[in-house]
Amino acid sequence: MDQKRRQLLHAVGGLGVLGLLATAGLISPAQAQAAAARPGFDARELNAALAALGAQEASASAELSLAAPDIAEVANAVSVEVKSRLPGTDRIAILVEKNPFPLAAVFSIPEGTQPEVITRLKMAQSADVVALVRANGRFHIARKAVIVTISGCG
Structure with a gap:
């Protein structure tokens, strides 16, 4: 077929x-x-995924934290944690710069809940993991380099 x-x-x-x-x-x-209709999930590069999410001009923020391992021995399940201390956080997205499809996850954060997510994702190779947060209509970004020893995508 x-x-x-x-x-x-x-x-x-x-x-x-x-x-x-x-x-x-x-x-x-x-x-x-x-x-x-899931905008951004079909993008093949990081900038295209950010554009699809409307976040071309995201700014870095000290109120946003991204935790991921420095080295992922096996990249089939890399643990990633994103926390936002920005008031009005309503969306958290996680992207992997060098994956075939960079947008890995998008979480909607209901009003009144703690804007924190923990998930596991696959990584194709060593790359930056990117956290994108929308708070009060503005986008904020954090990056963390993760070294992969054995690819999780193939």
Whole structure:
């Protein structure tokens, strides 16, 4: 089966599942549409992902912390922690500069909750891990270099 046909079947199958879930009342149509439209996840370079998120002019902030290991022995599950002390934080995104698709995760932070996330991600090679936080409509960024000894993407 050629690659384009596989991609088409995968896309149609995913939309069909979302449609069935919406029809059954398990998710709202808005949730189904939101799952299908995920800006930035298809970007192939860091700047394109930042642009898709609307964060081309993100500024560094001391109120944002990013914790990740200096060296990841096996990059299949690199632990990353992001904390924001910026008031009005409503979104946290994590990107990996040299991954085939840099945008790894986006978290919506509901009002009144602690803006902290901890997750694990795959890394293709040694690269900067980037935390992007949106607070009061402005974007803030932090970077941490992580050395990978064995690739997690392949």
